[in-house]
Amino acid sequence: MTAEGCRNRREALGLYVLGQLAEPEREALEAHIEGCPGCRAEVASLEPVARLLPLADPERLDKVPAPPPDLGGRIAASIAAERRAQRRSHRLRFGLAFGGVAAAAAAALAIFVLPGRGGGEPSQRVVFESVPPGVAISASLQPKPFGTEIRMEVSGIRSGTLCRVFFRRNDGARVPVGTFRYRYGGDSDAVLSSALDLSRASAVGVRAGDRTFIQPVKSQPLTEEST
Numbered sequence: 001m002t003a004e005g006c007r008n009r010r011e012a013l014g015l016y017v018l019g020q021l022a023e024p025e026r027e028a029l030e031a032h033i034e035g036c037p038g039c040r041a042e043v044a045s046l047e048p049v050a051r052l053l054p055l056a057d058p059e060r061l062d063k064v065p066a067p068p069p070d071l072g073g074r075i076a077a078s079i080a081a082e083r084r085a086q087r088r089s090h091r092l093r094f095g096l097a098f099g100g101v102a103a104a105a106a107a108a109l110a111i112f113v114l115p116g117r118g119g120g121e122p123s124q125r126v127v128f129e130s131v132p133p134g135v136a137i138s139a140s141l142q143p144k145p146f147g148t149e150i151r152m153e154v155s156g157i158r159s160g161t162l163c164r165v166f167f168r169r170n171d172g173a174r175v176p177v178g179t180f181r182y183r184y185g186g187d188s189d190a191v192l193s194s195a196l197d198l199s200r201a202s203a204v205g206v207r208a209g210d211r212t213f214i215q216p217v218k219s220q221p222l223t224e225e226s227t
Helices: 003-017 023-034 037-055 071-089 092-113
Strands: 124-127 136-144 147-155 162-169 174-181 189-194 201-208 211-216
Touching: 003 023, 003 037, 023 037, 023 174, 037 189, 124 211, 136 201, 136 211, 147 162, 147 174, 147 201, 162 189, 174 189
Parallel strands: none
Antiparallel strands: 124 136, 136 147, 147 189, 162 174, 162 201, 201 211
């Protein structure tokens, strides 16, 4: 892969670690990451930040933190500088990529500064029933102001297996949540997050290697904000 090819793909790395890529884009990017040390290192540096984002619960703070007063100006200046570089190099695709990364950064910032529903609602524990002998999969679903926090617990599968977590919406569509690799003898759980409100989910699923497991979730009442 050329440096230009990697540059065009790195626009999606931030969305990938946040679990916001559609399934075809995510699978194509994972295939690229497997063979690209540079992009693999970039994902490794972003994943710890993505895991910490769900912990930024405004209700645990005495005062909701506000962004620096000059943040908007600095972002606008950065965007303007990037656009000037685009005109000089005629790299239109790179300009579009920057817009995607800026949108992902804005979404992450919203987790810290925007209040919402879900902060005080109880979590729901889901135990997957249709699994092979010796395999155990469960999920703790916690409504949050930004959507839903998902803590997955897995045991009994082959170490190194890539696990893809998703929600099934009430209309039947799948919403990707994120991925993690099961490591035998290490941490057996992973904390992921989704912008999907739990009231809009009918089931949670895990694709572990080439097998998919799906378990229904308890229906949640729709609130005025989620309708």
